[in-house]
Amino acid sequence: MKAKVHVTLKTGVLDPQGKAIGHALESLGFEGVGEVRQGKVIELDLAETDPDKARTQVGAMCEKLLANTVIENYDIDLEG
């Protein structure tokens, strides 16, 4: 099965890159854009077919490597 991990900055952690993107959107003429936060998406192809086991496995990967939980949250989507 496939897993998609969304890594985002925790609320309250300053995101200067998100701010710069927001300014760029504004200067391109896009109106009404509030706060912009930048994160990353990591796609994994897993041998595991049991969703519960896959979620546990990917959760451990996030805790150990994929996210730095001092500043980042993660969210796991499983497909197929």
Place this chain on the structure above:
Amino acid sequence: MRTAVIVFPGSNCDRDAQVALHAAFGAPPAMVWHRETDLPPLDLIVLPGGFSYGDYLRSGAMAAQSPVLRALREQAERGVLVLGICNGFQVLTEAGLLPGVLMRNAGLKFVCRDVGLVVENTESPFTRGYARGQAVTIPVAHHDGNYYADDATLDRLEGEGRVAFRYAPHDNPNGSARDIAGILNERGNVLGMMPHPERAVDKLHCGVDGQAVFTGLVEALAA
């Protein structure tokens, strides 16, 4: 005294660290490749600056999982001195040997220049060569040097005298919390700092304000 410099793919200050250690200790350090699973008995380990593993995922994140880091962690737990410079500081935070994290510079740009620092702690083996409150100038060169930790951690670091170096007032190059440039672990045997003392040990370039880190370490280890 036995010293070593850990070399990762993408390290680029390993040779500078080698030269600085050789000059201070009178003998060359062992240069240890990141795939090594064992370290010889050592007194001091340096994690050098650079871009280990191309800064993939997060600066220092891959290096923190490398085989040699397990051996380094064991030595650090036994009290062996560990100095992480720039990328080495990032590796130490990612490995959980130091608290907090080094985020993208607040100005988003890579900053490469001399900065003013204030020495805050002179009790540690890394900073005993300086006077308390001494102002020094040491170069920085980084993209991710913006130190961040929650307020409780920052209060604790300050309360326990674990802030070793601060950027001089109005000379914070990266937005680092409370102007922190370098911190110690709880035991005081691990120091991480963003500025490059190994680039300031020769009068011909960048001055010699970094030299006291290495001469202080020689004194500490001889004591």
